[in-house]
Amino acid sequence: MTWRLEITHRTMYQYNGPVYSSYNEVRMTPRRGGSQNLLSSTITVSPSASLYGYIDYFGTAVTAFDLHRVHDYLDIAASSHVEVLTTKGPEHTIDWNNLLSDDTADNFAEFLMTTKYTTLGPEVASELKDRIRSEPTPQDGLEVGLEWVEEHLSYERGITHVRSSAAEALTIGKGVCQDFSHLTIACMRSAGIPMRYVSGYLYPGESPAVGESSVGESHAWVEAWLGRWIGLDPSNHVSHIDQRYVAVGKGRDYGDVSPFTGIFYGGESSSPMVTVSITRRQ
């Protein structure tokens, strides 16, 4: 089944005081390829600036710009049209020997790394490794790992923050999609399953009416490599992502895909107003 989605992602910063200059990078352009076809995409910035685009190491489109006039707000609007299809890929038949080979360790080195966001205590990591690897296949191991995450983390907003690590979320036992993703990544990587972090958008309903706009959200989920990449959403207990998911950034953790980064001089920062609206066009 194919959906055509129109996504508008608006980020508005209001500074407390004048900002003299700022340097910014935006990762808000949906990816091309796989189950996703990018039909069009624009990013507009106010106050106006000349935009510079490039593709980063992990294949994510980046828009960079700097501002040098005194300003007290920043408004970023990212709009795109994406075609998304649900793929039912071939059954994954990888066994532990293949998964734990030198080839996997080389080809997916980045997605097996322990990063600042995806570190667990050595005891937890080693216990998880034993539990997951004692399953007959990596696919079974993945399910055991997901159950473990489900047992140890419940969804609650406002407890963790954007810099929280998997270990911190685990201690608190509560978190949002970013924490679910980091904890799932940390858990699976400890057992040698390559995992990557995905940022993007999630359509909130099950079967949207064409032409009707919905309040969507920025979302994060993960992909596991079991002979091929499989998308799964631990915070919504979805084991195969479908056409409701539009991927933007992929990387080792949040740090590689952060939708907006930058530094500014002057003023004072505040939390941005973020709205995402998604409309099914076809």
Place this chain on the structure above:
Amino acid sequence: MENPFENYKSKGESFDEMIDDQGVHDGNWQLLTKAVEAMGIDELKRRTLECEESFKARGITFSLGGQERTFPLDPIPRIVTSTEWETVEAGLIQRVRAVEMFLDDIYSQGEVLKDKIVPRRLVVGSSQFARRAFGINNFGQVRITVAGLDLIRDEKGALTVLEDNLRTPSGISYVLENRRAMARILPELFESYEIEPVVDYPSKLLSALLAQAPHHVANPMVVLLTPGVYNSAYFEHSFLARQMGIPLVEGRDLFCRANNVYVRTTEGDLKVDVIYRRIDDDYLDPVQYKGDSVLGVPGLINAARANNVVIANAVGNGVADDKLLYTYVPELIEYYLDQKPILPNVETYRLEDRDMREYVLKNIDRLVLKPVDASGGKGIVIGPTASDEELAHVAKELVANPRGWIAQRVVKFSTIPTVVGSKLAPRHVDLRPFIVSSPGERWVLPGGLTRVALPEGSMVVNSSQGGGSKDTWVLSSRHSAKKISIRQTPQLRVEDTQSTLDFAEILESFSSEQFTGSDE
């Protein structure tokens, strides 16, 4: 007067560069020893002290723990023959060329990784692998504009590579200042020896930087970017900027606008085309790296990505001077150049290999343990001199993180006569040659920085840990011991000299003309 060379003997297993274990002097040192004998050690020390005072007065110092210190100059130079230097030069160029190709490769197609010459996980797992700078194309740039390798002479006298420094190697200012000082301490010898000059370095570096400017620029603006006065090598930064006639800038003097870099000057903002940076990658651009860095320039990486400015040395070179990657350089030379390495590596053990790790743990008290990504001798544990606690600690570390460590055989560095009290005694030395590369040329500075460990028996040559330096004299190919005039003195025993030094011929041919080398 007492002869300072009397009783000079090479020590134990180390190779001495002046005298062999039979007590036979290398012929090339004869003139030097004669001159020092004639002058006497007190006069030599007096002249050296005078120079050190002038170093201090002119601020030729490095800072250590907030204190400004001079790098002690030992007045006995190191002598290297032209024949040997030709080989070293070829070896250095070969090595830097292969590593340059490696860096180009891993930051683009990664063929060397696909061909499994170097495990991919080792490269992308390096803390120095620059994902944020991936995709900077370097049109007409070289990644390693300045390389400073560390060489040592092993027990048999063979020059061996100990380390590659491809990020922001320092030490060149001491080479240039030491040469000037030596011309005052032993002016007589500059007339007799044909010594390859080092004075070309700043102009060679400047040409290499200019040659890398983006193509459309007519009169490229080159600047030297320093972390500032608190950096231990600040003197060198200001020295080089002055010698090259380019602005010395800190991060706050530069700014980016729409992917162009400008320097603030009294004449307004001027566009910058090439940055010779002496700041580490992590501090270069707070948009990409450490957000709290005040040393860098926000927007710099994207300005380079847009090919509006060239950063030299390139971002991400550190992945190739990782000490574990070092063990693969001989294989890289064969892979990229289809040649045998001219300069060998020190025998090194990779700890990710289970058998090697077992071997290292068994023999830990006889090996040197080094963290793979540290520089300046930090974190190194020398097995034979380390305490049991230190060894137990490092053993635990390297089992926990085998990617983070290497183990090496303990090499006894060669020795050179060095002033100790009123005598000359053998002290251990290393050598840091400098290789300057531009798109069309690689140039090796003749000689380099010879560092000497001043405490007896010590092999730690770092300036921060009691090291000193020596001038390094590469004799020109025009130089010939046969043409050197030596006034025969009673102390000289002819049977101690090498056969190349024919005294009958020397005495016969003694004439002032011979000093000038006019028979090219």
